[in-house]
Amino acid sequence: MKKLRQTPSQTVGPFFAYGLTARQYGYDYSSIIDASLVSDDLEGDRIYITGHVFDGAGTVIPDAMVELCQADGQGRYRIVPIQQKNAGFIGFGRWGTGTTSDHCFRFTTIKPGSVAGQPPHINVILFMRGSLRHLYTRLYFSDETNDTDALLNSIDATRRQTLIAKRKEVNSTVEYHFDIYMQGERETVFFDV
Amino acid sequence: MEDLNFNVHPPHLYPPYKSTILRSPTKPLMPVKELLKDLSLPVFGESVIGKFDNDLTKNARRNGEPIGERIKVSGVVMDEYGRLLPNILVEIWQANSAGRYIHKAEIHDAPLDPNFLGAGRMLTDRDGKYTFYTIKPGAYPWGNHFNAWRPNHIHFSVIGHQLEHRLVTQMYFPGDPLFDFDPIFQSVPKPARELLIAKFNMDWTDPEFALAYEFNLVLNGKSKTPFE
Numbered sequence: 001m002k003k004l005r006q007t008p009s010q011t012v013g014p015f016f017a018y019g020l021t022a023r024q025y026g027y028d029y030s031s032i033i034d035a036s037l038v039s040d041d042l043e044g045d046r047i048y049i050t051g052h053v054f055d056g057a058g059t060v061i062p063d064a065m066v067e068l069c070q071a072d073g074q075g076r077y078r079i080v081p082i083q084q085k086n087a088g089f090i091g092f093g094r095w096g097t098g099t100t101s102d103h104c105f106r107f108t109t110i111k112p113g114s115v116a117g118q119p120p121h122i123n124v125i126l127f128m129r130g131s132l133r134h135l136y137t138r139l140y141f142s143d144e145t146n147d148t149d150a151l152l153n154s155i156d157a158t159r160r161q162t163l164i165a166k167r168k169e170v171n172s173t174v175e176y177h178f179d180i181y182m183q184g185e186r187e188t189v190f191f192d193v
Numbered sequence: 194m195e196d197l198n199f200n201v202h203p204p205h206l207y208p209p210y211k212s213t214i215l216r217s218p219t220k221p222l223m224p225v226k227e228l229l230k231d232l233s234l235p236v237f238g239e240s241v242i243g244k245f246d247n248d249l250t251k252n253a254r255r256n257g258e259p260i261g262e263r264i265k266v267s268g269v270v271m272d273e274y275g276r277l278l279p280n281i282l283v284e285i286w287q288a289n290s291a292g293r294y295i296h297k298a299e300i301h302d303a304p305l306d307p308n309f310l311g312a313g314r315m316l317t318d319r320d321g322k323y324t325f326y327t328i329k330p331g332a333y334p335w336g337n338h339f340n341a342w343r344p345n346h347i348h349f350s351v352i353g354h355q356l357e358h359r360l361v362t363q364m365y366f367p368g369d370p371l372f373d374f375d376p377i378f379q380s381v382p383k384p385a386r387e388l389l390i391a392k393f394n395m396d397w398t399d400p401e402f403a404l405a406y407e408f409n410l411v412l413n414g415k416s417k418t419p420f421e
Contacts (some may be wrong), residue, residue: 001274001275002274002275003199003273003274004271004273004274004275004411005198005199005201005385005388005411006199006201006202006273006360006388006411006412006413007201007360007362007388007389007409007410007411007412008201008202008203008362008381008382008385008386008388008389009202009203009360009361009362010203010348010361010362010363010377010380010381010389011210011361011363011377012348012350012361013348013363014296014298015286015288015294015296015298015299015348016286016348016350017296017297018286018294018295018296018310018311018312019284019285019286019311019312019313019314019348019350020284020286020350022312025297027295027310027312028253028310029252029253029310029312030243032237032241032242032282032314055215055216056214056215056216056219057215059215061216063298067359069232069234069235069356077232077233078233078235079233079236080236081236081237081238081280082235082236082237082238082241083238083240083241084238084240084241085240090235091235092234092235098298123229123232123356125356125359127361128216129212129216130210130211130212130213130214130215130216130217131205131213131216131217132202132203132204132205132207132210132213132217132377132380133202133203133205134359134361135205135218135222136229136356150228151225151228151229154223154225154228155223159220182215182216182217182218183215183217183218183219187218187219187220188218189220189223190218190222190223191222191223191224191225191229192222192223192224192225192226193225193226193229193356193357193413
């Protein structure tokens, strides 16, 4: 089979909000992907994934878009098409960091189960003005045993910590905080996918 | 030997586009292709798509039709081996015919159109095809350098069924005089720039209604299951 050239990537630009994250930003348009990776009626303890995206000067980026993709509590990725009425476990979420005044992201989800023996993790896709190609990374949980993970172990030990979200309890809710650094000493590890 | 013709993507750091300077990684990306293989992205069903979601000339009307040149933008979504990908979520957003985005942070002094939002979405059909109706977007100035203008373009976001299928890009129109001056367009290696330019397609026009542009999308990787 003849191989085709891929369509080149271009930046998401500064004005994605009314199209991709309309509901969060209060535009008069619906959103089919939002900040919750589960519908309200799904059973299971909720966790919150929070964080900021920092540029090379240490400034919080107010116009990034973060997407999360994860398996359900049993470690299965959703393959059943998402319909309006059977949402349940969605497993995919999206957040624009211009939504809140402090430009953090805050997703609602459940903790994923282990996939193929790997410790629980969430795939992260990152877009922003000034990023000509989206970036992939992965979030692991600080309260899990991560030291046997092949992906983490393939990363230089000094940089592994950039992929570990830190658990904290805030007003009896469980939050995992995951700051993303584009550059600098704490530059997040991004993947070639 | 890797064929350089397949080197189509822009670099992460492209200093003429100034925002890349503080927002691009400085360390090489980790090669983990094998470890992230076959990860699913979600599949959407028809019920999540609204009736006029693929018709931007209709999905935000308040008191009339949007102003500008009505066009049709259509094409197929494929994997790298040309297999047509059905049921792929394609989302678009764009400026109005005056070059104004409805975004709250947009300050360009051009009129908003009360009947145009500039956002739409749809799923590809069983032949991998999508079709939007919209208004041809105008050029708009931006702050990258003195007198910087973006060529007319439509933003595309594509969610394939696998993690590596994710794509965000921009579609341009043939013969735009601003190509020579736009660092975002020029960030793409020269031989690959043509891949971002839609083709005018006379056969697809709707007579006495709308001109048509063809824009095909080729996603990273190959599909897991052969096309039926």
